[in-house]
Amino acid sequence: MKVVTVVGARPQFVKAAAVSRVLRATPGLSEVLVHTGQHYDPGMSQIFFDELEIPAPDHHLGVGSAGHGVQTGRMLIALEPVLEAERPDWVMVYGDTNSTLAGTLAAVKLHLPVAHVEAGLRSYDHRMPEEINRVLTDHASQLLFAPTQAARANLAREGVPSEKVRLVGDVMLDAALWFGEKARKNSRVLSLLGLEPKSFVLATVHRAENTDHAGRFAAIVDGLAAVSSEIPVVLPIHPRARALVDGAALARRAPHLRIIDPVGYLDMVALEQHAALVATDSGGVQKEAFFYRVPCVTLREQTEWVELVELGWNVLAPPVSAGAVLAALRAALARGGRGTHDAAPYGDGHASLAVRDALLGLPTTDEVEAIPERPRRF
Numbered sequence: 001m002k003v004v005t006v007v008g009a010r011p012q013f014v015k016a017a018a019v020s021r022v023l024r025a026t027p028g029l030s031e032v033l034v035h036t037g038q039h040y041d042p043g044m045s046q047i048f049f050d051e052l053e054i055p056a057p058d059h060h061l062g063v064g065s066a067g068h069g070v071q072t073g074r075m076l077i078a079l080e081p082v083l084e085a086e087r088p089d090w091v092m093v094y095g096d097t098n099s100t101l102a103g104t105l106a107a108v109k110l111h112l113p114v115a116h117v118e119a120g121l122r123s124y125d126h127r128m129p130e131e132i133n134r135v136l137t138d139h140a141s142q143l144l145f146a147p148t149q150a151a152r153a154n155l156a157r158e159g160v161p162s163e164k165v166r167l168v169g170d171v172m173l174d175a176a177l178w179f180g181e182k183a184r185k186n187s188r189v190l191s192l193l194g195l196e197p198k199s200f201v202l203a204t205v206h207r208a209e210n211t212d213h214a215g216r217f218a219a220i221v222d223g224l225a226a227v228s229s230e231i232p233v234v235l236p237i238h239p240r241a242r243a244l245v246d247g248a249a250l251a252r253r254a255p256h257l258r259i260i261d262p263v264g265y266l267d268m269v270a271l272e273q274h275a276a277l278v279a280t281d282s283g284g285v286q287k288e289a290f291f292y293r294v295p296c297v298t299l300r301e302q303t304e305w306v307e308l309v310e311l312g313w314n315v316l317a318p319p320v321s322a323g324a325v326l327a328a329l330r331a332a333l334a335r336g337g338r339g340t341h342d343a344a345p346y347g348d349g350h351a352s353l354a355v356r357d358a359l360l361g362l363p364t365t366d367e368v369e370a371i372p373e374r375p376r377r378f
Contacts, residue, residue, distance in 0.1 A: 003031045004088040008038030008099030011284040015094045017052035018174035022352040032086050036075050036099040037062040047264040068129055075102030083110050090115050090359055096134040104137045119144035120151030121304035145355055148345050150306055168354035169347020176291040177349045187270035201231055202275040206238035210281050216319045217244055220299055223325025225254035232256045236263050277332050297332045312339035
């Protein structure tokens with residue numbers, strides 16, 4: 001069996017690292033890795049391949065950045081001849097980026113079946129390009145890997161046939177378990193930044209709804225700057241946001257707000273593990289914070305990961321003003337890690353094995369909680 005895996009952005013590299021490790025260790029199963037080039041900066045791409053031990057892409061499309069329509073169109077043009085030449089049994093896509101949608105559309109136009117990892121997530125905010133990407137991908141896929149009960153329920157409400165859906169757990173938990181220990185042993189980022197464990201806030205901002213809206217972005221940065229007078233804040237800055245920050249002026253006004261270049265996966269994991277609080281608009285970082293039992297403030301109106309809010313580990317804080325952001329951060333710091341500690345909404349860390357089994361047509365459980373303990377094969 002041949003699987004073509006299409007990735008293009010940091011969160012997909014993390015997920016694919018866990019699944020690819022299993023696929024490539026399975027006799028009779030081969031994987032062809034396609035990198036669209038959606039994230040092309042070395043700090044957002046190559047370092048993740050190196051640290052996550054992902055094989056070099058078999059095809060690198062080099063699409064780069066552009067508007068949503070142009071970028072997706074370029075990906076479609078570049079993907080079609082690759083898929084025609086490879087003729088895989090499955091095309092595997094991850095998450096909700098333009099690479100996800102392009103891989104899906106290119107495959108279905110060639111009558112190739114699509115398997116979607118992280119299916120069924122919904123924010124119900126159709127202003128978000130990610131929401132459009134995930135909905136279209138789900139309804140065009142032949143095999144949908146739901147990470148949670150809520151995701152499976154969303155698909156059922158939308159009429160997706162149940163025989164297409166597998167509740168497998170979250171492959172990001174597989175990666176967190178595998179690489180978390182490696183980060184603890186090998187990362188030196190805390191000492192390089194002069195940080196003590198549980199004595200700083202880790203922040204990330206990258207979604208267009210925040211970086212493309214001057215008022216929202218200013219509210220986030222000003223709120224982070226304000227709280228940095230009480231506790232240091234580390235902000236690895238996304239390339240999209242770098243041009244929006246007057247670094248010199250901010251350094252004078254908020255010397256304890258540390259704006260740094262993007263960090264590799266292992267350093268990011270180490271920062272997440274040791275933060276007192278995570279503030280983010282990223283879906284993946286929300287979950288990683290939960291995996292390491294660090295409280296999180298999500299700088300958005302909604303989240304796809306509703307379980308995190310229900311369990312008390314995540315608080316939504318729409319960035320309507322700097323005062324609102326500051327109040328949310330202060331409240332979360334005061335509350336600390338008081339969420340439910342024994343909940344396991346994302347499975348037991350064997351989602352990648354369940355994905356592999358479903359691709360091969362092997363029986364898989366339809367309840368995450370019932371997945372039996374299995375020895376790790378990677």
